[in-house]
Amino acid sequence: MAIEQLQSLLGEDLRAVDRAIHRLLESDIPLIALLANYVIESGGKRLRPMVLLAAARMFGYRGHRHHTLAAVVELLHTATLMHDDVVDAAQQRRATPTANALWGSQAPVLVGDFLFARAFQSMVADRDIRVLEILSAATRELAEGEVLQLQNTHDPDVAEEDYLRVVTAKTAVLFEAAARLAAVISERPQAEEEALARYGHNLGVAFQLIDDCLDYSATAADWGKHLGNDLEEGNPTLPTIHALAHADKQGREAIRRALAEEGAAWLDPVRAAIERTGAIEYTREVASQRASWAKQALATLPDTEERQALAAAAEFTVGRDF
Amino acid sequence: MAIEQLQSLLGEDLRAVDRAIHRLLESDIPLIALLANYVIESGGKRLRPMVLLAAARMFGYRGHRHHTLAAVVELLHTATLMHDDVVDAAQQRRATPTANALWGSQAPVLVGDFLFARAFQSMVADRDIRVLEILSAATRELAEGEVLQLQNTHDPDVAEEDYLRVVTAKTAVLFEAAARLAAVISERPQAEEEALARYGHNLGVAFQLIDDCLDYSATAADWGKHLGNDLEEGNPTLPTIHALAHADKQGREAIRRALAEEGAAWLDPVRAAIERTGAIEYTREVASQRASWAKQALATLPDTEERQALAAAAEFTVGRDF
Numbered sequence: 132m133a134i135e136q137l138q139s140l141l142g143e144d145l146r147a148v149d150r151a152i153h154r155l156l157e158s159d160i161p162l163i164a165l166l167a168n169y170v171i172e173s174g175g176k177r178l179r180p181m182v183l184l185a186a187a188r189m190f191g192y193r194g195h196r197h198h199t200l201a202a203v204v205e206l207l208h209t210a211t212l213m214h215d216d217v218v219d220a221a222q223q224r225r226a227t228p229t230a231n232a233l234w235g236s237q238a239p240v241l242v243g244d245f246l247f248a249r250a251f252q253s254m255v256a257d258r259d260i261r262v263l264e265i266l267s268a269a270t271r272e273l274a275e276g277e278v279l280q281l282q283n284t285h286d287p288d289v290a291e292e293d294y295l296r297v298v299t300a301k302t303a304v305l306f307e308a309a310a311r312l313a314a315v316i317s318e319r320p321q322a323e324e325e326a327l328a329r330y331g332h333n334l335g336v337a338f339q340l341i342d343d344c345l346d347y348s349a350t351a352a353d354w355g356k357h358l359g360n361d362l363e364e365g366n367p368t369l370p371t372i373h374a375l376a377h378a379d380k381q382g383r384e385a386i387r388r389a390l391a392e393e394g395a396a397w398l399d400p401v402r403a404a405i406e407r408t409g410a411i412e413y414t415r416e417v418a419s420q421r422a423s424w425a426k427q428a429l430a431t432l433p434d435t436e437e438r439q440a441l442a443a444a445a446e447f448t449v450g451r452d453f
Numbered sequence: 454m455a456i457e458q459l460q461s462l463l464g465e466d467l468r469a470v471d472r473a474i475h476r477l478l479e480s481d482i483p484l485i486a487l488l489a490n491y492v493i494e495s496g497g498k499r500l501r502p503m504v505l506l507a508a509a510r511m512f513g514y515r516g517h518r519h520h521t522l523a524a525v526v527e528l529l530h531t532a533t534l535m536h537d538d539v540v541d542a543a544q545q546r547r548a549t550p551t552a553n554a555l556w557g558s559q560a561p562v563l564v565g566d567f568l569f570a571r572a573f574q575s576m577v578a579d580r581d582i583r584v585l586e587i588l589s590a591a592t593r594e595l596a597e598g599e600v601l602q603l604q605n606t607h608d609p610d611v612a613e614e615d616y617l618r619v620v621t622a623k624t625a626v627l628f629e630a631a632a633r634l635a636a637v638i639s640e641r642p643q644a645e646e647e648a649l650a651r652y653g654h655n656l657g658v659a660f661q662l663i664d665d666c667l668d669y670s671a672t673a674a675d676w677g678k679h680l681g682n683d684l685e686e687g688n689p690t691l692p693t694i695h696a697l698a699h700a701d702k703q704g705r706e707a708i709r710r711a712l713a714e715e716g717a718a719w720l721d722p723v724r725a726a727i728e729r730t731g732a733i734e735y736t737r738e739v740a741s742q743r744a745s746w747a748k749q750a751l752a753t754l755p756d757t758e759e760r761q762a763l764a765a766a767a768e769f770t771v772g773r774d775f
Contacts, residue, residue, distance in 0.1 A: 158597070160597055160600055160601055160604065161604070162600050162603065162604045163597070163600050211566075214562050214563065214566060217562060218559045218562055218563060236558075237540045237603055238600070238603060240536050240539060240540055240562055241536065241540060241596065241599045241600045241603055242600060243566075244533075244536060244565075244569070244596040244599065245593070245596040245597060245600060247566070247569055247570075247596075248569075248589070248592040248593040248595070248596040249593055249596075251573055251589045251592060251593075252589040252590060252592070252593045255582065255585045255586055255589045256586075258582050260577065260580050260582075263577045263585070264577055264578075267570070267573045267574040267577045268574060270570040270573060270574070271567070271570040271571055271573075271574045273570070274563065274566040274567040274569075274570040274571075275480070275482055275485065275567060277563045277566065278482055278484050278485050278560070278563045278564060278567060279482055281484065281559055281560060281563055282482065282483070282484045
C-alpha cells in the first residue's frame, strides 16, 4: 500500500517532523498545549509532509530544513482544519471527536490562530524569502478557499468550474507548496520546481475529489465521519454538481432542496440521483485524470525509489476507500 | 487633543496607510471584500499605525515601507478583533454592530484568517527578515494572549501578575512591534530601537488598563459598548482583581459570583465594590505610571514635533474618557 510504502521509506524523516511539530506546539499555556496536541495527534495521515520529505530525498537533499518546513505545512493544515470544524460545527473527524465537539468553539478559534502564528514564526526562522513567499501565498489562498466554500454554501447553482477553484485553493495549493519547497531547498532548476509543483497540485485536486466521493459512497466505519456530511452542511461538491446537471426532475429537486435547506433528510434521494447519473464514477474519472497528470509531471525528475513512491501515492489517492 | 494632533501631523501618511489597507483587502471574493472592509471602516482609531508613522517621521525616514508596515499592523489588529468578537459573541464594538452580529460567526472566523494571511503575505513582500521576526513573534504573542485571556475567563483568582501578562501579550506587544519597526526601517542604533520599543510597550499597557477602567466607569454613549462587558464575559481585569483583594466579604462575594457565573446581574454590587475599594483610581494610577515610563523612554530620541506628539499620545491615553 502506497501510504505504508511512503511511511517506511520516510520513517526517520517522519519521526523528525513529528518531533519538530511537538517542539512548535510547546507552550506554558495549558489550553494551547492541550488542544494543539489533541488535534495534531488525531490521526492525520501527514500526506503533505510526506510529499515534501519524499521529494527532498528524491533530490538527494542533505540538510534539515525539510523537517521544519514539513512541520510548518502540517501546522498550517491543522490550523485550517480546526477553524473549518468550528465553522461547520463538525462533531467528528477521522473517527474522533473534533476539538470543538470537546471544548466548544471558543478555544479552537484562538488555538487555531496560535498554530497559524507559530507556523509563520517558524518559517521566518528558516530565513529564506523564496520559502516565505511560497508559504505566505499558499496560506492566503487557503484562507480564500475556505471563504469561497462558505460563500458557496446552500447555493445549488455552483458551477463545476467554481467548485474546482475551491478545491484548488483549499487543498491543491498546500500540496503544491509542499512539493515546491522540496525543489527550492534542494536548489533545483526552475523546470524541475515547476514539474514538482504540478505533481503536488494535481495530487491535491485528486485527493479532494476522492474525499468528496467518499462523503457519499464510503462505508462510515472506514471513513471516520458520517456519510452525507457535505450535504448536511449544504456544501455543493462535484458529485452533486454533476448529478444536478444530469438527473431527472425529481432528482434535481432533491439535490436543490437538500443543499438549500437541511440536507440530512434528503440523503437517500440525493444518493439515488448520484447513483443514477453516475456522478461518483464521473468524479473518480476527473480525479484519475488529475492523478495521471501528477504522475506524468514526475517524468523528468530523478528516477529514484522516492519518485516511485510519489507516483504510487498518486495512484493510492484515487484508489482509496477511506 | 493628542489624537487630533497626531492625525493632523500625519495626515498624508495616514491616508497612504488607508490606501495600502484597501489594496490589501481587494478580493474577487465578495464575502471577503464585504466583511473586511466593514470591519476596517468601523471607526478604529489607527493608534498602532500612528505610532509607527510618527516614530518613522521623528527619525526622518524617507521611504514608503512605513505605509505598508503600518497597514500590516492594523490588519493583524483587525483580524484579532474579529476573532475576539466571535469568541466573546460580542454584539457591539465602537458603537457599531460587530461582524458576527451582522453575519453570524462563520464568515468572521474565515475572513479573520484571510486578514492574518494577507498581512503575512504583505510583510513577506517587504523582504526584510528582521521585520518578519518582529511581526511574526508579535503575532504569536498576540495569539497566546488571546488564549490566556480565554483560559482566565470565569476564574476570579487570576492574580494581578497573570493579568499583566495577558495585557502585555494581547495589547502591548503589537504597540511595541509597531514602534520598533519604525526604528528598524530607519536603521537607527539598537539603543534607540529599544527605547522606542519601551515607549510602545508601556503605551500599550496603559491603553489597555484604561480600556478596562472604562468598561466599569465610562458613560456608555462615549464608550461605544455597553458597560460591564468584561464582567458579563467573566473576564477578570485589574479593577475587579484589585477590588476582590480589598473589598469586604459582601463585595468579594459579588465579584466572585459575577465572574464565575453570568455577570450582568451583578454589575451594580460589583461597581459598588470597585468604587469602595478605589479600584478605578488604582488602575488609573498603574496606567499613569506606564504612560510616564512611555514618555521617559522618548527622552533620548530626536526632539521633534513627532516626539512631542508621541508624548502627548501617552498622556491622552490615560486621560481619555472613551
